[in-house]
Amino acid sequence: MSGPARPTSHASSKAAVLDVIRAAGTISRVGLITATGLTGATISTVVRGLIEDGLVVETGRAESTGGKRRVLLQLDHSSRYAVGVHLDHAGITYVLTNLGGSVVGRISRPGAGAAKPADVVARMAGEVAALVGSVGIDRERVLGIGLVSPGPLSAATGMALPPPTMRQWSDFPVDAALGQATGLPVLLDNDATAAALGEHWSGGVDNAATVAAIYMGTGIGSGLLVNGIAYRGASGNAGEVGHICLDPDGPQCWCGARGCLEALAGPAAVVAEARSDRALAKTSGLAGRRTRSVAADFAAVSRAARKGEAAAVALLERSARYLAVATRTLANIMDLEVVVLTGPSFAIAGAIYAPILQEELDRAFFSRANHAVRVRLSASAATASAIGAAAMVLQSELVPLHHGLRLQGIEPEPVARVT
Amino acid sequence: MSGPARPTSHASSKAAVLDVIRAAGTISRVGLITATGLTGATISTVVRGLIEDGLVVETGRAESTGGKRRVLLQLDHSSRYAVGVHLDHAGITYVLTNLGGSVVGRISRPGAGAAKPADVVARMAGEVAALVGSVGIDRERVLGIGLVSPGPLSAATGMALPPPTMRQWSDFPVDAALGQATGLPVLLDNDATAAALGEHWSGGVDNAATVAAIYMGTGIGSGLLVNGIAYRGASGNAGEVGHICLDPDGPQCWCGARGCLEALAGPAAVVAEARSDRALAKTSGLAGRRTRSVAADFAAVSRAARKGEAAAVALLERSARYLAVATRTLANIMDLEVVVLTGPSFAIAGAIYAPILQEELDRAFFSRANHAVRVRLSASAATASAIGAAAMVLQSELVPLHHGLRLQGIEPEPVARVT
Structure with missing residues (x-):
C-alpha cells in the first residue's frame, strides 16, 4: 500500500468558507464558525485572505441582537x-x-x-x-x-x-x-x-445529500452528487445510466454491450420507432424529412405527445418505463434521495417521464421503508451542463487541488457542501 | 439551503494519522508529514495526543540517513x-x-x-x-x-x-x-x-480508489469503498446489487420489484433449480433432505460443481453470467477499478464466478478504453463482514464524528485512506 494520503490542505478551509458565503448570500464571521465547524482563529485567517484576494467584501452590519452588531461578509460577485x-x-x-x-x-x-x-x-x-x-x-x-x-x-x-x-x-x-x-x-x-x-448551483436539488441528475440529450447519462460534491469514479466516468443493462440478450448498443437502457429506450430508439410508424411520422413532422439530429427529432415526437398524439404518448411512456426501472437500479446502488431530470431532451418530454419515474420509485425502491426518492424536473434543463462547467472552473480556481481532478478521478476535498 | 457544513475537525487529522501509522506498520514523524500533507506542528500535536492516549508508542529509531536518526512510531496494537x-x-x-x-x-x-x-x-x-x-x-x-x-x-x-x-x-x-x-x-x-x-483492512483490494465488494451469502449485496471509505448513501443502504433489475418483466422478487438479480440468479434461485433437477439433486446431496439453509444448500451445489458435475457447473455459470451483467452495471455507475468477491457463498463457488465476471468486464465495461476493472477473490470470504464490523468500531472510537454515522448515512470524514 503506497501513495500519498489525502492532504488536509488549507485550500479546503478556504473553499468551504467560500461555498458557505455563496450559499448564504451574506453571513457574519460568527455565522461562518457555526456553519463550517472551523475555529474562530481559522475563520479570521481565511476571511482576511479572501478579502485581500478581492473575493469577499464586508457589507455593513447585521441587526443588533443585544451586543456589538456583527460585520456581514458577501462574495464580490464581479471579482x-x-x-x-x-x-x-x-x-x-x-x-x-x-x-x-x-x-x-x-x-x-x-x-x-x-x-x-x-x-x-x-x-x-x-x-x-x-x-x-x-x-x-x-x-x-x-x-x-x-x-x-x-x-x-x-x-x-x-x-x-x-x-x-x-x-x-x-x-x-x-x-x-x-x-x-x-x-x-x-x-x-x-x-x-x-x-x-449546475443543478446544485441553481438550487434545483433541495440540498439533498445524495442526488442523481439524469441527463438526456442525444444519449442518456447522469451526474452524481454526494453532499454537493460530484462523484466521478476512477476515471471521471461514473453515472453511465444509459448503459445500465435491462436485458442481457437485448439489442446491441453502440458501446459494445447488449440491452443497455439507451439502446432500448433512449432518444435514438424512440425516434427510430416514431419514423417506422407512418402515421406518427406524419403527425410529428418527421415524415419525408431527413434526420436533422436525434435531439431535434426527439423534440418533435415530444411535442406531438404534449399535444395528445396517442402514438407519441405511448412511445414516450414506454421509454419512461424503461428509464424508471434503470433509475430504480441507480437509486438502489447509490441510495438516492433526489433524482432531477435535466438536459435538452427532458426540456419538453420531462413532464411525461417524471410521474412514471416517481411511481416506480415509490412502489419498488429497495429502501423505501427508510425514505422516498423524490423526482424533480429541472428548471434549467437546456443550460445546466454549461452552468455546471463554469462552476467547475470557479471551484477549481478556488481549490488548487482541483486542477488535478481530471487526472485523479475522485474529488479530493469537499468544496460544494452548501449550508 | 440550511444545515451545518462539514466540520474540518481535529478528529480527522487524528484519524488520518492513525490510519497511516496502521498501514505503514512503523513510520517517523517526518514520514507522517509526507504521507498526510499535514504540517509539522500539527503532526507533533496529534502524535503527542495519541501517545498520551496510549494508542501509539515510540519504538526505536530508523537507520541513519546521515543526520539524526528518526524516532519511529507504531500503534500499540493491544491498547x-x-x-x-x-x-x-x-x-x-x-x-x-x-x-x-x-x-x-x-x-x-x-x-x-x-x-x-x-x-x-x-x-x-x-x-x-x-x-x-x-x-x-x-x-x-x-x-x-x-x-x-x-x-x-x-x-x-x-x-x-x-x-x-x-x-x-x-x-x-x-x-x-x-x-x-x-x-x-x-x-x-x-x-x-x-x-x-473488512477486505480493505485485510489488504484485499489493492488500495484501489473505487472498489465494490460483492457479498454473496443467502442473498447478494455489495459494499462500496471510495478511497478506502465506505460509501453508504442516504440511509446506509447503498450497493444493493442483488436488486439490480435485469428483466423488467422477470420473476417477482421478495423486495417488491420484478427481475432482480437475486430473484433470477441468487443462491436461493440456484438451489431451487438444483432441487428441481432430480439427477443433480441426488449427486449434490440435496435429494430427499429438507433444506437446512439456502447457504448450506448452495455450498452443496458449489461442491458438486467443483467436482466437475456438469449440471451443477451449468447452473452456476448461468448464475455467474447474470451476476456479471449486474456487475457491469455497477461498474458503469461507480466507475470501479476493483471488484472483490466475498461472503460465504463465494468461499467455494467464487472460482467459477470470477473468470466469468472478468470476461464480461473486459469485453463490455463502458470505460474500458480508460482502465480495466480487476476481479479478485477474497482470501477471507467467510469472515470479512465480522472483521469489517470490528473495524467500524475502531474507526468510530478514533473519530468521534463517526458515532453519528448510522444516522447521517454519509461518511463525514476520510479515515481509512491508506498510504
Missing part, C-alpha cells in the same frame, strides 16, 4: 468569472457566470455536427471571445473555461469513447486545443456530471 | 480491541480484533434461524462474553461491538426490511438490545458494507 461550454453534436451552449454562479451572458450556436474537430475548436474560440466581449467585463477576471461533452473522457486524449455522432473527436485533445486557441485554462469533464453540479 | 459480530440466518460469526485490525479471537455459532430475536440476542451476549474471556484481555480495553446483518437498516428500528429468512427481526431494535445485554456500545451496519471494509 471573478468563468466560461462554461457545453459541446454536443446538436448544439454548443456557452455561458459566462460570475463568482456567485449567476449567468451573466449566454449564447447558443450550431453543434459540432460532422465538422472537423480542429475547425470546430477554432469557431469555439471566436464564440468564447464574442461572449466575453459582449458582456463588457475585464478579460483578466475570467479564470478559465469549463468544457463539457458527452461520453467518457481520458486524461491522455480528451474524449476516449465519444458517442457515435461524435466519433471523429476520439483521440482529439480538445481541451489542449481550446486552451491554445483562447489562451485560457481549460477543464474538461463529462456533460452529465456538469449538469448535476 | 484497544473491538468485537465484530456478523448476524445471519445461517450462522453468527464473532471476531475480536486489536487496534491494528488483526483478528485475535474468532468463533462461529449457529445462526438466528427461526428463533425469537430476544432469545438470539441473549445467546449472542453470552457468546461475546465467552470470546472476550477466552482471549484473556482486559475487558476495559474493548471499545464496543460492531454488529452487521443483511438488508437495509433504519435508524429507528434496526433492520427495516430484512430478507425473508429474517422477517421476524423487522422492527426489533437489535442494536439497543445487544447493547443492553452486553453493556457495550453497539454500532449497527449492513453486512455487505462491513465486508468491503
